Amino acid sequence: MTRLRPLLVWAALAAAMIIPIAIAAGSPLLAWRNAVYIAAGFAGVVALALLLLQPLLSGSYLPGLRLRLGRRLHAWVGGAIVAAVLVHVGALWITSPPDVLDALLFDSATDFSAWGVVAMWAVFATALLAAFRSRIRLILWRLCHVVLAATIVVGSVVHALLIDGTMGLGSKAALCALVLVAAAKVITDLRLLADLRRLAGRRVAR
């Protein structure tokens, strides 16, 4: 059983990420979309699936991954999410420039656009922050990273749930729930709030 457990964890994770993508790949809507629009949609679905990996990697919850390798993978997956978001927005721009312009200017007819745009800027800010990791005090860096990560998770989940698109309703809701739970777990486990409280306490004591 102990040997089987890592396998089961990885299989469950793969299923949680792949099933929603596979269901989207079977959507009837694809028949009426051109290649660029299809790529735009899938980049979004893939980014949401990758979002599930991030808290699991950063919290070292996945069996067989040492902390350092997990953190390195976390950075790579972060880079992949940046790329997926760029493809998502870029391909949507090619499909319908005025709709994307409205979204970027927070003047869209659809409420979910704003959630997506906020999450997009949080993704870019996270990448920028990651580049400056060695130059910022660790606790401050972690605070910024967690706030941005929470913004990305909430923004992406609301964005995805409000969209009538290629994803299946059930698998989309399940993936979103898993992303929320995983993010909440790692934020709790990292004891960031406790660290901050300690930091504040030390300041007051001084």
Added chain:
Amino acid sequence: MTQAPQTRRTLLIAGAGAALAMGASGLLAPLRAQSLAPTPTMRGGDNNYLPGAPVVTRIGGGGFWLTGTVRRAGDGAPVPRARIQVWAHTTEGHERDERSHGAILTDANGAFRIEMPQIIPAFGQAHAHLAYDAAHDSNGFETVFLRPVMRSARETSLSADFVLRRA
């Protein structure tokens, strides 16, 4: 307590009767006229608009009905021969495709009805676009763009009404 709904219904009936009587005597007409405000342009309504798309009897193979009315702000009089352009992402093309666009003229009652291919969800919502463009119509009203959303992507019709303001 159980009497309350009945009492209210009686009141409503009495009110409706009075309103009918007033309407018949012509007293209600000015009241209604004042309440008919012009339709504002909706957010994103003009996205992917193609100025001057031709008047057509049907867009593509059809199967979906887009209907509505055009009235004048103020007195609510129907606007005949108003040129309305419609476009949407359908089973036959993207919003930006020329073949997804077509215009139609309202009838004597200010109503329009155009058959087009089934609208499908695009950019997250199953929606249509409609335009009354002052630059392509001689009735002399201000331009209005609408972007109605379907309650369900399975529906096979959608309606949208214009109330136009004199330019």
